Amino acid sequence: MESILIIEDEADIRQLLVFNLQREGFATLEAGDGLQGLEMARAKKPHMVLLDVMLPGMDGFTVCRELERDPQTAPIPIIMLTARGEEIDRIVGLELGADDYVVKPFSVREVLLRIRAILRRQAMVKTTPSLSRHDISIDPAAHKVRVRDAEIDLTATEFRLLEDLLRHAGTVRTREQLLNAVWGYQFEGYARTVDTHVRRLRAKLGTSADTIETVRGVGYRAKA
Amino acid sequence: MESILIIEDEADIRQLLVFNLQREGFATLEAGDGLQGLEMARAKKPHMVLLDVMLPGMDGFTVCRELERDPQTAPIPIIMLTARGEEIDRIVGLELGADDYVVKPFSVREVLLRIRAILRRQAMVKTTPSLSRHDISIDPAAHKVRVRDAEIDLTATEFRLLEDLLRHAGTVRTREQLLNAVWGYQFEGYARTVDTHVRRLRAKLGTSADTIETVRGVGYRAKA
């Protein structure tokens, strides 16, 4: 679960954020001043920091700079909370290495949107590498598949299925596992739906169809 | 070294700016009234102009307009110095082509930050390369698009959409990603707005419409 550290001296605002973030499924950490926040960030390595600019003791800019300086905490994205909407604050904040800022008074929705945007952006960076097994190579970013240099057309589901099998090449994947990975956890349906998709996939793979092996009584496996 | 022209009649303020800018490593040019400033800008082609609104003779707005009109000086960014903090001044100033403004009395730090911000922004635009894929070439700086040597007219949104797609040519972009990149992260609306804009974009691209491919169940992709 994603943990978020809130560094904010006003208890009301902290409460508000904590309540809403938890409701949205985030774990929260709280700090009432800059120094405490800095220490907590170092100790707990949260996935994100919401940082108020106006803080007693060490101000938000300083905290931000410190977080950026420590290689341990530098990768943690920071969203600045600023009371004044002046351009100057924005520039300074982003120059410091903050990833985004929200101007107070903010709507909780806005904060959530930005948190999600940043997390998504991060998730994207760890882009899945392309895979090659035998004559099949897939490029998840482009969503393209080539069999022996010929590009083939797969539907979205077929693509995810093939990707999962290749990613676990050499390992048997049960229908259950495939349903979870390809269809998602909430999928409740006919287990043999998998069979149908494997069939369609094999048909499109043509001569390389045998890359996907049937393991009788267990599931399917891509040749290692 | 970056040279900055200061057009300001009050000697004290000019002094203050000159002193601080030089300390920060900028070269400075000075003009005490509008006409002189205009001439100096034409003659010296500074990298930036700090322009007071209230000037004897020719006022700042007029100078600004003149600078914008002359192709020789038009690319030079202008920061307006205004005594009144009224919204109207700001709008007029920016409408005239000024890049930013600072309200007097200003802090030197603020002015420096804005100068740096603009120079950084410029550096960014400069390094934004123009793109070409297949028959389409776009020039982000000039905001122009050519399809097979014929210039076509795109709206702002269409342009950003095309730019994003081309910049990620060969990679599928989900509607979500496009909304983030083209519309901004705070956009929360109908995801299929993207579809409509893709349609409009394709219509304008004419024969090259197929450069933008639909990846069913995933998103859109520009041909690599």
Place this chain on the structure above:
DNA sequence: CTTTTTTTGTCACCCAATTGTCACCTGTCC
């Protein structure tokens, strides 16, 4: 300022591709 034009975001409808399901077939292993 008001009016006009352009741009933009939504929506409803349509059609085709995709998908899940089932009944039936085939092969394998006992």
Place this chain on the structure above:
DNA sequence: GGACAGGTGACAATTGGGTGACAAAAAAAG
């Protein structure tokens, strides 16, 4: 042969994207 697991063809339901229309919003013109 019979039981069982998986393959297969067919098919209906669903989904996803294209499209035209439209009103709100923004920009430009007067």
